[in-house]
Amino acid sequence: MKKIAIIALAWSVLGLSSVMAESMVVSKVSDDLSKVNLNSKVWQGVKEYYFIAYPQTAIEVIDADVMKLNAENKAKKIMVKALSDGKNIAFLLKWKDASNSVQKGYSSTAFGDGFAVQLPVNLDSLPYIGMGSAGRPVIVHLQKATGITYEPNGNGDVYHQVNSGNQNAYGKDLKAYTEDVAKLGNGNYQRSFISEGFRSLTQIRDGSEDAKMQMHYAKGVWTGIIVRKLKSANLDLTKGVFPVAFAFWDGDKKNRDGAKVLSQWLEVREKGSAAKLAYLDEMTQGDAKHGEQVMLENCASCHQYKEVKNAPSFMAPNLSNIGGYSNASYLVESIINPSAVVVPGYNTQAHPSYPWYTIDDKGVRTSMMPPFDGLDQKSLEDVVAFLKTLKAEVSQ
Ligand code: HEC
Known part of the structure; x- marks a missing residue:
């Protein structure tokens, strides 16, 4: 990287x-x-x-x-x-x-x-x-x-x-x-x-x-x-x-x-x-266009982001601003090892049948997002490049 x-x-x-x-x-x-x-x-x-x-x-x-x-x-x-x-x-x-x-x-x-x-x-x-x-x-x-x-x-x-x-x-x-x-x-x-x-x-x-x-x-x-x-x-x-x-x-x-x-x-x-x-360390620019395609195929079934709203909002965190407040390394980790950091499921629309994570007897949370550790390095960098574009405009 x-x-x-x-x-x-x-x-x-x-x-x-x-x-x-x-x-x-x-x-x-x-x-x-x-x-x-x-x-x-x-x-x-x-x-x-x-x-x-x-x-x-x-x-x-x-x-x-x-x-x-x-x-x-x-x-x-x-x-x-x-x-x-x-x-x-x-x-x-x-x-x-x-x-x-x-x-x-x-x-x-x-x-x-x-x-x-x-x-x-x-x-x-x-x-x-x-x-x-x-x-x-x-x-x-x-x-x-x-x-x-x-x-x-x-x-x-x-x-x-x-x-x-x-x-x-x-x-x-x-x-x-x-x-x-x-x-x-x-x-x-x-x-x-x-x-x-x-x-x-x-x-x-x-x-x-x-x-x-x-x-x-x-x-x-x-x-x-x-x-x-x-x-x-x-x-x-x-x-x-x-x-x-x-x-x-x-x-x-x-x-x-x-x-x-x-x-x-x-x-x-x-x-x-x-x-x-x-x-x-921030990553060099991947190919955000290709990353967008990879996301439509692999991620849009759970996540909403910007105008992509294929999934119901209770399925997973909304990623519309994720690129603004997330470091590239966090995004990489979120994709290949989702349970390393589990986003708190503090959403009011939480659906009992679609929790964001499970909790075992020891209180350990496991993400319901499957690890995408099989993505090739280029696709991973491209997805991160696309995620980094997801952010609100700056007010003047
Ligand atoms: C089966 C549903 C599902 C799929 C498919 C899925 N995710 Fe997730 N994702 C989740 C859930 C649930 C969480 C919240 C729990 C957690 O932190 O892992 C999450 C969390 C995340 C986060 C952290 C969000 C934050 O607010 O910090 C990122 C980034 C993310 N996913 C990206 C992706 C990308 C990129 C893909 C496709 C390569 C993907 N997800 C595919 C369900 C999914």
């Missing part, structure tokens, strides 16, 4: 022309980055990289309106800068958003903008982009634009927050509720999780994976930063190269979490490091 480390595309959104990269080199500084914030001078002049984040539409979510919004959701260009002081890694991100949506604990109809950063616990295999997978855990850092969020157990867990409308509280009770909100409500929703797949998202409360995150909205653009240790209880990012992935929520677009766009795994490299992570 030949590879190209950097895919260069023209970019002109924030008024600058630049290269699009799936690989970024960290600028080393002597400042103590644990003290850095959004406006620190240290960000000035740091090299800008750009990547694209795509709507995640593989798995159907409970809210049909959100699926629709996501289907129509465009991809977003994101600017990123990366700094290291040898102990900490810091990223600054900029993304466009037409409005500043702040999540309020009192309301169940206003949802916040936000961003998340994913880092793999082990560097030897690539975790599933949607919050890790069995045996391939990730640390997820999440920051949301919140007003006051409040939930009754006092842990600040936004998933259990309540609002006054669903309290059935009147008079004295409502007063007590309002006082609790004032006392326990949190205006800065920021969390670190460890996760081996969507169902296993567990908040880390012992401080070992704390990150400093900030976000600020001005003139239609969010700026966010995250600063965290390179080495911690769960992570060791000091090997010269590591993958990172970013997600962004647009609170305008309904749902508890708003519509989301997601990057693929991007390479973060220390200057001068020759360390390699083969699974981040």
